[in-house]
Amino acid sequence: MWPFxxxxxxxxxxLVAQAVISARVAPDADWAAAATFVRGELAASDVVIVAPAWxxxxxxxxxxxxxxxxxxxxSDLAAYERVWELSIRGRRxxxxxxxxxxxxPAFEGAFGGVTVRRFDxxxxxxxxxxxxxxxxxxxxxxxxxxxxxxxAPQGGGLGAGPLTPAEHFFCGPEPWLWxxxxxxxxxxxxxxxxxxxxxxxxxxxxxxxxxxxxxxxxVLYGGIxxxxxxxEVHGPVDVRVLVDGAEVGRMQHRDGEGWKRMEASTRExxxxxxxxxxxxxxxxxxxxxxxxLRGPAREVGE
Amino acid sequence: xxxxxxxxxxLLGALLCAGYVALLLxxxxxxxxxxxxxxxxxxxxxxxxxxxxxxxxxxxxxxxEAIDQGWDYNHEHPGLAKALFALSWIAHENAKPDGGGGSxxxxxxxxxxxxxxxxxxxxxxxxxxxxxxxxLYIFGARVFGREAGAFAAVAYALMPRPFYxxxxxxxDVPITLAITFAVYAYWRALTSxxxxxxxxxxxxxxxxxxxxxxxxxxxxLIHYVWMVLAARARAKRDLPVSARLVTRPxxxxxxxWLGPPIFLATWPWLWHPETMLERFGWYARFHxxxxxxxxxxxxxxxxxxxxxxxxxxxxTAITVPLVTLAMAGVGIAMRARAMLxxxxxxxxxxxxxxxxxxxxTDVLLIGCLLAPILMIALPSTPIFGGTKHxxxxxxxxxxxxxxxxxxxxxxLRHGVGARLPASRWTSRVLVxxxxxxxxxxxxxxxxxxxxxxxxxxxxxxxxxADLGMNRQFWGFTTGSLTEFFTEQMPNGGTVYLCDMTPGxxxxxxxxxxxxxxxxxxxxxxxxxFVMVHHEDHFLEVELQSWIAFGTTKPAHVLxxxxxxxxxxxxxxxxxx
Numbered sequence: 001m002w003p004f005x006x007x008x009x010x011x012x013x014x015l016v017a018q019a020v021i022s023a024r025v026a027p028d029a030d031w032a033a034a035a036t037f038v039r040g041e042l043a044a045s046d047v048v049i050v051a052p053a054w055x056x057x058x059x060x061x062x063x064x065x066x067x068x069x070x071x072x073x074x075s076d077l078a079a080y081e082r083v084w085e086l087s088i089r090g091r092r093x094x095x096x097x098x099x100x101x102x103x104x105p106a107f108e109g110a111f112g113g114v115t116v117r118r119f120d121x122x123x124x125x126x127x128x129x130x131x132x133x134x135x136x137x138x139x140x141x142x143x144x145x146x147x148x149x150x151x152a153p154q155g156g157g158l159g160a161g162p163l164t165p166a167e168h169f170f171c172g173p174e175p176w177l178w179x180x181x182x183x184x185x186x187x188x189x190x191x192x193x194x195x196x197x198x199x200x201x202x203x204x205x206x207x208x209x210x211x212x213x214x215x216x217x218x219v220l221y222g223g224i225x226x227x228x229x230x231x232e233v234h235g236p237v238d239v240r241v242l243v244d245g246a247e248v249g250r251m252q253h254r255d256g257e258g259w260k261r262m263e264a265s266t267r268e269x270x271x272x273x274x275x276x277x278x279x280x281x282x283x284x285x286x287x288x289x290x291x292x293l294r295g296p297a298r299e300v301g302e
Numbered sequence: 303x304x305x306x307x308x309x310x311x312x313l314l315g316a317l318l319c320a321g322y323v324a325l326l327l328x329x330x331x332x333x334x335x336x337x338x339x340x341x342x343x344x345x346x347x348x349x350x351x352x353x354x355x356x357x358x359x360x361x362x363x364x365x366x367e368a369i370d371q372g373w374d375y376n377h378e379h380p381g382l383a384k385a386l387f388a389l390s391w392i393a394h395e396n397a398k399p400d401g402g403g404g405s406x407x408x409x410x411x412x413x414x415x416x417x418x419x420x421x422x423x424x425x426x427x428x429x430x431x432x433x434x435x436x437x438l439y440i441f442g443a444r445v446f447g448r449e450a451g452a453f454a455a456v457a458y459a460l461m462p463r464p465f466y467x468x469x470x471x472x473x474d475v476p477i478t479l480a481i482t483f484a485v486y487a488y489w490r491a492l493t494s495x496x497x498x499x500x501x502x503x504x505x506x507x508x509x510x511x512x513x514x515x516x517x518x519x520x521x522x523l524i525h526y527v528w529m530v531l532a533a534r535a536r537a538k539r540d541l542p543v544s545a546r547l548v549t550r551p552x553x554x555x556x557x558x559w560l561g562p563p564i565f566l567a568t569w570p571w572l573w574h575p576e577t578m579l580e581r582f583g584w585y586a587r588f589h590x591x592x593x594x595x596x597x598x599x600x601x602x603x604x605x606x607x608x609x610x611x612x613x614x615x616x617x618t619a620i621t622v623p624l625v626t627l628a629m630a631g632v633g634i635a636m637r638a639r640a641m642l643x644x645x646x647x648x649x650x651x652x653x654x655x656x657x658x659x660x661x662x663t664d665v666l667l668i669g670c671l672l673a674p675i676l677m678i679a680l681p682s683t684p685i686f687g688g689t690k691h692x693x694x695x696x697x698x699x700x701x702x703x704x705x706x707x708x709x710x711x712x713x714l715r716h717g718v719g720a721r722l723p724a725s726r727w728t729s730r731v732l733v734x735x736x737x738x739x740x741x742x743x744x745x746x747x748x749x750x751x752x753x754x755x756x757x758x759x760x761x762x763x764x765x766x767a768d769l770g771m772n773r774q775f776w777g778f779t780t781g782s783l784t785e786f787f788t789e790q791m792p793n794g795g796t797v798y799l800c801d802m803t804p805g806x807x808x809x810x811x812x813x814x815x816x817x818x819x820x821x822x823x824x825x826x827x828x829x830x831f832v833m834v835h836h837e838d839h840f841l842e843v844e845l846q847s848w849i850a851f852g853t854t855k856p857a858h859v860l861x862x863x864x865x866x867x868x869x870x871x872x873x874x875x876x877x878x
Contacts, residue, residue: 001717003632003710007736010628014740017758018747025764025864054767057836057844057859057869064855072854073845088864089764156826156846158800163827163846183845189603189838191845226839230605 026088026113034111035062038084041107045124047071047080051093059086070132073183073193075221075259075290077301079126082106085117099300121301125294127215130207130273131181131195138210139169139179142203146171146179161185161225161286162196171205176286179207184288186223187230187258194221194288199237199279206276214266215295218249218273219302222289223259232256235281239289242274243267253287266293305448307440315436318455322468323425323432330421330428330469331813332750334781339471340805343423345376346387346471350395352570353388366574373571377581378588381569382510383476386426394422418813423471430476431468435459437479438697441486445663446633446705449730453737454704457626458697460741463689466752473512474690480508481515482697485670488522491553492529492661493546502556506564513589514674514694519557521673525666526551528643532662535644544660595686598838601770608681617689618675620760620771622696623741626703629710633702636709640664671698688753688772707737750781751862763863773836777802779867780833782860784815786870787831790857794819795830795876800843800868802833826850831857832871847871 038048048067050059060067070079077083077095085093085105092100099119107118130137139146146169154164161184168180176198184192197205218241228234232255241249241264249264266273273293279285305311335343352372356363363369373381395401397415416422435455442451458464467474484504490497508515533543572578596605599613619627634641639651640658658664674692677683685691714729715722722728748755753774756766767773780802787797799807799822810816823829826843827850834844848854850873857872 001713003706004714004717004733006628006632007625007707007710007733010625011736011740014624014758015743018740018743018762021758021762021764022747022863052768054836054865057834057856057866058861058864060854061856061859061869064853067854069848069854072848089768091768153827153850156798156843156850158840158843160846161842163849165849182849185839185842185845189841191841191848226842 024089024113030112030114031058031062031086034086034114034116035059037109037111038086038116039063039066041118042066042084043082045079045081046084047074047077047082048084048086049093049095051085051087051091052089053093055086055088069181069183070129070193073191073290075192075261076219077121078219078294078298079124079129079292080301081121081124083119083121083301085119087115087117088113102300122298125215125217125296125298125302126292127295128209128212128293130209130275130291130293131193131289133209134169134179134181134195134207135167136209138208139171140204140206140208141171141177141200144171146205159227161227162194162288164196168196169207171200174200177205179205182288184223184286185226187226187256189226190259192221192223192259192288192290194223194290195275196286196288197275197277198287199277199282199285201282202278202280204240204276204278206274208272208274210272211270212273212293214243214269214271214273215293216266216268217294217297218264218266218291219294220249220251220262220264220275220289220291221259222251222253222262222287223257224253224255224284225286225288228284228286229255229258234284235279237277237279237285237287239287240274240276240278241291242272242276244271245274304444307443311440311443311448312436314452315439315455318439318459319429319432319436321432322435322459323428326428326431326469327417327421327425329749330424331418331815332781333466333469333752334778334784334802334815335420335806335809336470336472336776336778337801337803337806338776339423339778340803340809341376342384342387342471343809344805345384346391346423348372348375349381349385349388350392353385353392369570369573373569377571378585379473379512380510380565380585381571382507383426383473383512385568386476387423387471390416390425391419391422394419420471420809420813424469427471427475428468430479431459431464434475434479434482434697437482437486438700441482441697442701442704445667445701447708449711450633450701450704450708452704453629453707454697454700456738457623457629457700457703457741460738460745461622461626461696462745462748462752462755462757463621464693464696465745465748466755467690467693474687474693477508477512477514478693478697480504480511481518481670481694484508484515484518485666485698488518488553489661489663489666491556492548493544495548495552498548498552498556499560501553502558502560503564505557506561507568509561509565510568513585514691517673517677519554521666521669522553522557525662525669526553528665529660529662532644532658533660547660592684594684596837596839597686597688597775598770598772599685603838604685609683609685611679611681613685614675614678614689614692618692618695620756620766621689622699623744623757624759625737625740626700629703629706629737630699631702632706632709633704634668634706636705637664637702641668667698667701671695671702686775688775707733710737751779751867754779754862754865754867763865767865770838773865774867775801775837777806777835779835779860780806781810781815783833783858783868783870784810786858786860787820788817790872791817791820791830794821796821796823796828798823798826798829798832798843800833800840801835801837828873830873830876832873834869834871836866836868844869844871 105117171177251262442454487501487504858870860868
């Protein structure tokens with residue numbers, strides 16, 4: 001009888017499992033209900049995230065108007081004081097692992113198949129988001145100032161890399177020598193909100209923020225566009241962070257390192273912060289960084 | 303005792319074939335053309351023009367220039383399948399009231415043999431799938447009996463991935479038919495001299511369809527040596543050897559004499575003596591050194607060797623209905639003793655009632671089942687094609703699944719015996735329902751997202767997304783968005799296609815599924831809508847849309863079992 005028993009067992013398993021899988025799919029109405037609730041509670045310093053990550057387009061369909069580029073392409077949670085997690089299938093967002101080990105959610109509720117949790121991380125350590133403040137900076141190629149210009153966004157398509165935004169600094173003459181706020185696909189195939197600052201060789205491309213408050217730390221993430229990093233055949237990119245012309249931090253990014261973090265201490269007070277990028281061989285060094293000036297680190301979410 | 307196959311069996315096979323082709327034609331319109339299909343449409347149209355020229359002016363058609371003009375495009379694959387697509391399209395065009403004229407701009411609304419131009423190009427592929435069921439029934443009936451053959455055919459028909467591919471004007475299903483037929487012909491040739499010539503013809507046709515057929519003689523040779531050594535061993539021990547067994551390698555002579563000439567005869571691109579070798583060398587090098595495309599597997603995007611050995615095994619496990627795999631396991635277990643070399647069998651499995659037949663059919667079948675999977679498992683073999691590159695293994699898997707079902711039926715009948723009313727038929731009906739229901743449910747559920755479908759073993763589509771499996775390729779899922787685009791752009795507009803080709807988009811126009819004023823755009827930033835087909839490494843298109851349109855909020859998300867398949871962004875310019 002065992003062949004028949006096996007057949008019956010497998011057939012019933014497949015039929016029941018298929019039905020369960022279909023039944024567990026959160027309908028659009030559940031997403032909409034959860035989003036409506038969160039929208040009503042959302043504060044300016046909140047961020048909304050989703051688990052599992054593959055449901056991100058659905059989250060943004062519902063709440064994309066409240067998820068700006070900086071939030072969608074975040075490198076960490078430091079800029080946010082409260083995190084709303086929408087989850088399905090019992091999944092939890094990996095970036096909240098630290099928070100979960102230290103605190104209970106301040107809110108938890110179910111909207112059909114979508115569970116909403118809120119974690120109150122505390123006051124943000126971020127005092128200035130350099131990525132989003134690029135318009136206020138000065139950009140130079142060597143000693144030459146790069147002009148701010150505005151035209152139609154350029155590029156796009158598979159294999160094309162980060163899009164050139166409508167507004168950016170243009171250093172040229174090579175078309176890729178611009179500095180602008182965009183989004184890149186990093187080595188882990190994560191989207192990162194960042195400032196494109198392609199090196200021009202050993203002549204530095206530098207972005208300087210004049211007379212900004214220095215809260216004590218600068219945190220910088222940087223990486224190369226996926227297609228140009230994955231083969232691990234190109235040379236390194238050197239990044240220096242300077243305060244009033246003096247180096248406070250340095251990072252060398254090598255292929256294979258992905259979205260790499262660097263943290264440096266600065267004095268407190270006010271000063272000029274410069275991010276300088278060079279590369280011995282700038283070929284395919286499609287470097288993009290995301291940085292912020294931060295005060296003392298809080299316990300969770302960094 | 304193997305059954306004698308007669309016309310009633312072929313009638314049943316023909317009905318299976320016709321029914322499946324009708325089902326494929328009835329469901330084809332749900333699937334937009336895939337990338338590769340669109341390339342083959344272009345090739346088929348070139349071929350068709352050349353064929354018309356050959357008909358009207360053979361001297362002009364046979365010049366070097368005319369042949370190159372007609373056959374140069376997509377010369378990385380041989381000509382036969384695309385020639386069949388071309389002939390089908392010519393027939394479709396000729397059936398139009400105005401004769402079609404071979405114009406690519408002609409649309410479905412102008413009549414023709416098929417409901418759409420896409421169906422015309424796809425029909426030979428669909429027919430291949432139908433013929434494969436017919437062949438599987440006959441092959442299975444001859445090897446394991448009629449019930450096994452019938453279940454083998456049904457098991458193949460109701461595999462979600464092959465069901466998707468069976469719709470297409472591609473080579474993966476035609477080559478599965480061609481290779482299965484070549485194996486069948488070789489197997490018949492071992493006991494019937496009349497089939498020796500057919501074996502050579504069949505291999506030639508397989509060569510003319512796709513390059514994976516080049517390995518067949520190697521598989522046959524291993525089997526042949528096994529069979530001959532076993533026959534000699536039996537003869538040495540004065541054991542009977544079937545007098546019908548053809549132990550001389552006439553099949554090899556047939557393959558050598560007929561295979562390459564058919565390959566050449568069906569591919570005019572190789573007809574010029576002065577370029578033949580150079581072009582054949584290019585063709586061989588193209589496939590030996592094939593480019594690697596990126597594909598996600600277990601949370602990693604693979605783009606260069608070494609590729610994971612587990613890939614074809616895991617993908618088979620989570621895309622083929624488990625009931626098919628389980629019954630194949632039962633079938634293989636039943637015949638396992640017959641797959642062992644004689645000496646080993648006598649040592650480790652002395653007592654058993656399963657003996658190999660004279661042609662050692664089980665060794666051939668298991669070899670044909672394992673060879674394609676093992677080839678893909680090699681770390682150097684590209685894996686970008688998903689499961690389709692080892693489809694040629696599935697007919698043999700299904701043959702054993704058919705045998706397993708028969709075994710399950712017999713087990714029920716003997717186990718329950720007289721307690722079941724009309725136990726023979728009751729057990730057949732019960733087992734049939736148990737086997738077919740899960741296959742049917744999954745195949746129906748997979749349409750029109752065939753390449754996105756995963757079985758419950760992976761947790762279904764959401765489970766596979768959790769595991770980091772590839773969600774689709776070729777951009778065919780655009781077919782599920784035609785209504786959306788039509789509604790959104792009543793006065794026309796443009797769409798950036800992401801992974802879809804302009805040729806595939808054009809087929810939506812030709813088939814009457816999209817208004818002609820809804821056009822494709824080469825520019826992402828200027829398009830009214832941007833599609834993002836969700837493959838992990840296509841994320842960059844989504845990020846580019848955010849920057850171009852200044853928002854992260856999609857206009858629409860096409861989902862399958864709650865998993866995003868295509869996300870659509872709208873250019874805010876449209877709202878101004």
